[in-house]
Amino acid sequence: SQQGEEDPQALSIQEGENATMNCSYKTSINNLQWYRQNSGRGLVHLILIRSNEREKHSGRLRVTLDTSKKSSSLLITASRAADTASYFCATDERGGFKTIFGAGTRLFVKA
């Protein structure tokens, strides 16, 4: 079963607005990653945040991690139509090898 659970399942916004997606997980982790997927094929890595980090930025992306609440958020600022995609959080379990993905948030940015 998936460990990460994204919220909301789907999000529709206007170009220029900010998009916030949340992820919750269940077990202790080494790190958490966010990926993007267009058209149901290859995933593209966006950002990795380690368990001892609380916030990380990359361009228009801002990721937060709260290990006490076992949750993370991904903020995309000033969204563009090209940001339309599915976004997944993925966790690397502490002491394990596998990366577990959530079910994803489908973001639609209207031009």
Add this chain to the structure above:
Amino acid sequence: GAGVSQTPSNKVTEKGKYVELRCDPISGHTALYWYRQSLGQGPEFLIYFQGTGAADDSGLPNDRFFAVRPEGSVSTLKIQRTERGDSAVYLCASSPGGVTEAFFGQGTRLTVV
């Protein structure tokens, strides 16, 4: 190559047949992962290789599924006696190992009819 390559990109097979899906990881990447993704779902972990050995195969759904990586580079996912429920996109990813991002291929869309 420049990225992770998966072949074929699409495969249609009849129920009960045997299929092989191939993954060419990025050169030098020691870690290799196989995932399966159904429509509207996130990727589901199948198996992880570190070098030639399967470090974690706990995601393989049953003994019809098997994967190899004999020389620590190319990997093949093998599915015996395919069932319609095996239809999905099979994704391969590789990484240099350690705490780092994984690079995904474009996947193989398997359809069992």
